[in-house]
Amino acid sequence: MKRMNQDLNQKIRSYVDNLFAGIGDSQQLYELKEELSINLKEKVIDYKKAGMNEEEAFKEAVSSMGDLSGLVEDMRQIGQDQTRKEVYSSMTARVSTVGLITGILIGLFGLLTMAMLYFMKLPLEAVTGPAIFIVLGGALIAYSLLTRETNKKYAMTKVRAMLYGLSVGLILFSLFTAFTSGFATGEIFIGISSFMVFFLAGFGLLLGLLFTGTDRKKGR
Amino acid sequence: MASNISTDLIRGHTDTIILNVLQQGDSYGYQIYKTIIALSGNQYELKEATLYTAFRRLEKEGYIASYWGDETQGGRRKYYRITDTGMQRYKQNKQDWHFAKNVLNRLIEGGIQNEENEPGS
Incomplete structure (x- = not known):
């Protein structure tokens, strides 16, 4: 169980990292990633409770998030501003x-x-x-x-x-x-x-x- | 769930919907998502993507504020609470909604009773 949770954490982490790949670091991006990760994880756990296996649950949770491109663009903007700022x-x-x-x-x-x-x-x-x-x-x-x-x-x-x-x-x-x-x-x-x-x-x-x-x- | 056109109609009220959830107590992303589905009687799903974008906007405008929970098991949740200005905003939006709802109902479903304007009279 513990080990499965680790795998799930890893999977979510890399999904979220991938989503915002190549975007300049900022405190806001870091916090958004944290927020997305924990909420995604709870969703996967709920889907699993509803009877899906982990793979299905993860796929369903991710695809039901909707179009995240606006959020990604937002973060890119902040990342660019951030690099100019000390x-x-x-x-x-x-x-x-x-x-x-x-x-x-x-x-x-x-x-x-x-x-x-x-x-x-x-x-x-x-x-x-x-x-x-x-x-x-x-x-x-x-x-x-x-x-x-x-x-x-x-x-x-x-x-x-x-x-x-x-x-x-x-x-x-x-x-x-x-x-x-x-x-x-x-x-x-x-x-x-x-x-x-x-x-x-x-x-x-x-x-x-x-x-x-x-x-x-x-x-x- | 309902058709795309009707969800567009609802999406215009995303901010008010979120403010309504938060004026009943602090909450975090996934919980707010579930609450909205439950409030709609399983008829409407506000996508998380829309939700997070709205959080950022509402926070920037000062209607909501966020803080991190102190869960120690498996990551911390980011909670949101409504601010005083957010509360005022919510009340205003609710009033506006009541007004619009009445007018729209008349405009969309009302029958014309005035016979003076009938063609040919």
Whole structure:
């Protein structure tokens, strides 16, 4: 079943790629391909449920789509405009840049405050307090990096990037709680136990995301 | 399904049909496609090609907005929702439709009752 799904995905992917072959890359084309693929797949699955075999279902789903030439032409136009435009000038890229800078600054602020408190000879559990800023900064950096469109890759969708940010945040937060509670109580096992909860949640989320990702590389 | 001429008649209302689906809740391409078939009582199919072209146009005009779903199994769906201006547009189109429907009905099916204009009188 799993294997059959892979085949179907492959078939749909190459059909959609073929449909828009030779058209200049753009974020919009990438999103349209994604949209067409998932909807086509659901249609094939429905036809299969109605009793067709996969080959018939696929053919029927494709031929009942109608005349896509208008859409293809639309994308060609955008692709041509896109090549004239610098990738980094888009609005999302600017938002992502602001996020990236803010994230790094927040992280540095946490780091420097920690250093300051350390050299003030405060107890260790107080020194780890500002690390919460590193947690926030790290999550923000992860989100901003992923929503960024680069020369090689398309931007990730916002929801997904947010989930990645959350998982990075959780993992960093697990370290934060580990050290804070560990130093506060002076017991390593307490550190580990509080570390475990958030780390597993964050790591689980991260694994889930890694295994379900689609290829964002350009020029496939 | 109905003949080509009658589908042409309906196709002029593609935007309003889509807005009607979306004003009843967010939805994504294939679901909207199925909803329209169901709404027509299996008598009319709006081709996906027409549908996607309409989505792009409606989004550009600000009547609908899109966002990605967070399905993790096998790809994400692109959902559409109606905007406030889209809602106004829908209400306006509905009013226009009621007006046109009445007038067209009179024009196409109405019998002439005024006898003063009869030839030879």
